[in-house]
Amino acid sequence: MSDTQQPSKLREFGLTTWSITNRTTVFVLIAIITLSGISSYLTVPKESFPEVIIPEVYIGTPYPGNSPTNIEKLITRPLEKEINTITGVDEITSTSIQGYSAIDVKFDFDVTPAEALRKVKDAVDKAKSDPEFPDDLPAEPNVFELNFSELLPVMNVNLSGDYTLDDLKRYGERLEEAIEELPEISKVDIRGVMDKEVEIEVDYLRAEAMQVSFNDIAGAIAQENITISGGDLLVDNARRTVQVVGDFRSMEEIESVIVKSERDSPIFLRDVAEVRFVEQEKTSYAREYGNPVVTLDIIKRAGENLIAASDGINAIIAEAKEDYLPRNLNVSITNDQSDQTRTQVEELQNSIIFGVLLVVGVLLFFLGLRNALFVGVAIPLSMFMSFMILTALGVTFNTMVLFSLVLALGMLVDNGIVVVENVYRLMDEGMSPLDAAKYGVGEVAWPIIASTATTLAAFMPLAIWPGLIGEFMKYLPITLIIVLSSSLFVALVINPVLTAIFMKVGEETVNRRRTWIVSGVLVGVGLLFLALEATGFGNILVVAGVLGIVNTYVLYPATLRFQNGFLPMLERVYERFLRFALAGVRPWLFFFGTAMLFVVAAVLLAMFPPKVEFFPSNEPQLLNVFISKPIGTDIEETNRVAREIEGVVMDFVEEEQWKRPNPETGELESYMVNSIIGQVGNGTSDPNEGPSLGNTPHKARIAINFVKFQDRRGQSTSVMLSALRDRLAAYPDAEVIVTKNSDGPPQGPPINIEVRGDDYDEVLAAANGVRQFLRQRAFEGVEELKMDVDKQKPELPIVIDRQKAQRFGLSTQNIGYTLRTALFGREVSTYKDGEDDYPINVRFAEDTRNNVDALMNQKVIFRSASDGQIKEVPISAVATAERSTTFSSVKRKDLDRVITISSNVLEGANANAIVADMKAALADHEMPRGVEWRFTGQQEEQAEELAFLSKALLIALFLIILIIVAQFNSITTPFIIGFSVFFSLIGVLLGLVIFQMDFVIIMTMIGIISLAGVVVNNAIVLVDYTDLLRARKREALGESVRLPFRDVVESVVMGGKTRLRPVLLTAITTVLGLLPLAVGLNIDFVRLVTEYDPHIYVGGDNNVFWKPMSWAIIYGLTFATFLTLVIVPIMYWWIERMKYRYLYKSAIK
DSSP: OOGGGSOSOOOOOHHHHHHHHTHHHHHHHHHHHHHHHHHHHHHSOBOSSOOOOOOEEEEEEEOTTOOHHHHIIIIIHHHHHHHTTSTTEEEEEEEEETTEEEEEEEEOTTSOHHHHHHHHHHHHHHHHTSTTSOSOOSSOOEEEEOOGGGTSOSEEEEEESSSOHHHHHHHHHHHHHHHHTSTTEEEEEEESSOOEEEEEEEOHHHHHHTTOOHHHHHHHHHHHSOOEEEEEEEETTEEEEEEEOOOOOSHHHHHTOEEEEETTEEEEHHHHEEEEEEEOOOOEEEEETTEEOEEEEEEEOTTSOHHHHHHHHHHHHHHHHHHTSOTTOEEEEEOOHHHHHHHHHHHHHHHHHHHHHHHHHHHHHHHOHHHHHHHHTHHHHHHHHHHHHHHHTTOOBOHHHHHHHHHHHHHTTHHHHHHHHHHHHHHHTTOOHHHHHHHHHHHHHHHHHHHHHHHHHHHHHHHTOOHHHHHHHTHHHHHHHHHHHHHHHIIIIIHHHHHHHHOOOSOOOOOHHHHHHHHHHHHHHHHHHHHTTOHHHHHHHHHHHHHHHHIIIIIHHHHHHIIIIIHHHHHHHHHHHHHHHTSTTHHHHHHHHHHHHHHHHHHHHHHSOOOEESSOOOOOSEEEEEEEOOTTOOHHHHHHHHHHHHHHHHHHHTSGGGOEEOTTTOOEEOOSEEEEEEEEETTOSOGGGOOOOSOOTTEEEEEEEEOOGGGSTTOOHHHHHHHHHHHHTTOSSSEEEEEEOOOSSOOOOSEEEEEEOSOHHHHHHHHHHHHHHHHHTTOTTBOOOEESOOSOEEEOOEEEOHHHHHHTTOOHHHHHHHHHHHHTOEEEEEEEETTEEEEEEEEEOHHHHTOHHHHHHOEEEEEOTTTOOEEEEEGGGTEEEOOEEEOSOEEEETTEEEEEEEEOBOTTOOHHHHHHHHHHHHTTOOOOTTOEEEEOTHHHHHHHHHHHHHHHHHHHHHHHHHHHHHHHOOSHHHHHHHHHHHHTHHHHHHHHHHTTOOEEHHHHHHHHHHHHHHHHHHHHHHHHHHHHHHHHHHHHHOTTOOOOHHHHHHHHHHHHHHTHHHHHHHHHHHHHHHHHHHHTEEOOHHHHHHHSOOOOEEOOHHHHHHHHHHHHHHHHHHHHHHIIIIIHHHHHHHHHHHIIIIISOOOOO
16 A cells, blocks of 8 residues: 555554654664663562561560559559650550550551651650659660561571580570671571670678678779779870779679778678679570570661672671681571572462463464564563663562563563554555554554553552552552563563564565574584583574474474464454344343343352451461460470470471372371470560560470471471461460461551450450350360460569668669569679670579569668668568469550450361351350450451552542543443443453452452453544544544444444454463463473473472462453454444444434
8 A cells, every 4th residue: 555545544653753863862762771771680679479568666674573553653644644645656555564564656658657756766765754753763764766677587597516505505695796787687696505794693692790781882893893093194204194994804803892891890791602604594595496596687788689689698697607707617598598599489480481382372373573573672671661660769689570571571562462463454555664563563663652551550549559459559559650661661662673673574485595594503602602611602503493493394384373363264253243142132232241241250258258367378488386384384394395395396397198109209207397496495486476675484485497388298398387386286385386488568467356345354254254264165266265365474562661671771663673683683794705705693592582482581771871881681570472373465556555365267267257156156245345356467458458459449530531531522331331331340250269369368369450451452442443433434534424323333342353463462461471470380490491390399488378369360361362352342332233223313224
């Protein structure tokens, strides 16, 4: 067709015309995008899940010696009162335990963490200025920003061997110093060994006989262990610094200190006390497979590269083994989270490669090799642009970002398909390459902009998702918006240039001789690289050479038969079917039949409801066995129980049922567990309960780390979790809870009941009643209902007779400090040894400080202010000791006292169904006046997120309709396309019912919202092209002439037929891009070309996490393709028919 013959209804798009005119600029731009994208991908930090920055502040205040109720009254309430006045506070929770107050303040996400921290610090300073606030705290309240990524270690390094704990600690400290120098590491905590101290154990009977008090000892030590500068002395024109050096250098010097001298009779410290350089009181134990170890808990800094951190730590350990670590010292690395990160990143990278191969393969058959490459270039270029933009925004590469790339894989070629197919069609009709590129893109530019905008509109509401889940999930819409915008840029700027220069029409002439030469050279060079042991690059060249020959003799002939045989036949069948569907009453039958199918799908979903979950339930990678004894239990007793349970766990993992034959020897072997680490005391609290900075001698944790999913030989770790729970369920000596690692953002327990009231005794009684009431009904699937507060904490209140004490000249403070020093100890100075500082503590000897009679009978020795005489008053003369119990802790939420009953659910149980049954049962349970219960935790979060997602879907539909109205300047077109979106839910509903898949609220709803944006793409392009055909026919007849209705029908049929290929192609590429992740098929392409081992397996953590969303889109899009090709033309015909009949009063025959 010559230019003079071209219809005047041709469109141009300014940006595309500019790019075709400035082709050199575009090629330079391609080079810049490619190089910058590769550089960004190689340097950006990589991690498992996004590190969510939460505006959450923690206030920890130690006040040793006070009961939980006193801590609440003296510390927690005054602080909460001031914090509650801060604007932007979302929730205040607090825990008051023995000697410690912990307050957790959550802010709205529109408050920055820095601003939140400043506001809380100001409120704490204001509370401290109150005269009634205690002024004898041992340390200031610790106010810091809470970061979940810094609550759990990313790696444990364990040291063991035939060495003393002191030697192991010394090696551990050297490693600690080196590891903490890494920029990715926040801190390193050493577990299993205690710091040293200088302990002065006072023999209280000898001290009383010599009238030596604690104050005498403390004062003497502090006055002697000191270095004082005297100034500068000028001697012989030189200034010398005068310094009195008095620091202790040995235990003997400390023992020789004179603590008192009466009547020229000195009393040395050794006369009344024993001085020892010892370990501090044990607060933690650590073991690996039951053997004592020194463990380094390594905490990563937020936002840093986890893989780089792991590599740096391994390099430090390797260097230490060479330099100073003995060869017989065992160094093991456990709980390395970078292993999971590498696996997840590799799985998603392989899914991207697999998806690209499938998409390019489909493009090859539909468009031919050359055109497939034109479209396929959109994949790497769009991703390279995305890498640049994401890196510039400071986004790390995590599973959310990588899955977004997989989801976008099929979508980002959609625009390229429409552009290339349209340019090819115009060139085939006789246009020059430049004109075909200009006008071909011009015809579809606004439709593809509108269709891309509708897809982006579906994701935009998700980008403003509020709350913790929103902060976690927002990387999905942000990445998709960036990738799809990049693909639109490629389609409108880069694809036109490539098609204008390189596209050819007609059957390509295959030069078989040249094919053999090129393939031979590639194979030869590849074999050369293989000989040089560059295996990966060599294999890629060999495969490229072989594929060249396969393409010439197999793929190219098959493509020709597909394009010239199957596709034309498919178009003819579709045309006949469409004409059939548009005849007589059949349009009504198709439309109302589809509507009835929607009703049937909804009824089936109600009859066979799927299991509803809040978040995907992952296969455990790590099991935590949390052991809890009553508060007040000595750490040695907790350690005994923990050892017993460790033995049960080690016997459990060695049982025959978990063994499988060794692939090489055939013998049964235990292979599922990488490590079993036991820890007792500090650092063993459940991280989901927030940080625990106080001592926890009553708690222990056993961490069981499994091998990677692909190395489990079909064994399910969920089955092992259930079996271990059953094994430990009836353990008599402690409360034992077995949990698994949870992927995704932190969530509350699936069953969480809060009981609130003012009188804590009543609240406790009511909570006990609720727990017993629910336990009696034995709800199936509930692990163990536990309460976070009890009244079994033993205490020994000292009741002072104030009148007696005052007659003797004693105050409550005198008595309290004397008891505290005797029992807890008092730090009186610091002993320096090189660069290390050790506290010097004064206290009773161990046998007397744990003796109530000795504590009560000790004398308070002081010099009377009235007569100057030394007085000695036994504490028992003015006070009595009583035995009682108190609350283990006092919990508060939003200034109300609260007790929480919570439980995990067993594997396979439906938490939503259990909670619904519990609510129904509790409706008839009588509660005391002023006490109420409420389900919170995961149920509360679930309701909030479902409400937002429903609202987001409505907002997305509104934006989509707005864009369509703006594109077509029509009210009826959004009606047509809106019904296609609505009816696409039929595919999702039928898929859930037929394949009995779980409805995962977060992931399935995001899939449905994503589907809304994807479905409209093809409908927009189809309707727009139909309108374009009608406009051309009107132009041929004269602008003012209305087309006969039969021409409208013909335009509908020809528009559908012309757009059949791109509609099918975009749907197939989107489905195939998601299919590897939906099925869970993993092929390691890197190992395939480097080690000839594809390491094929099905499943994995990524599959569990992303499967619900992937299948929702696949089901919906598959059915939506039928809607686009059949129902959309029928509805277009229907609306136009009504216009002709009732508006235009024209004939419709």
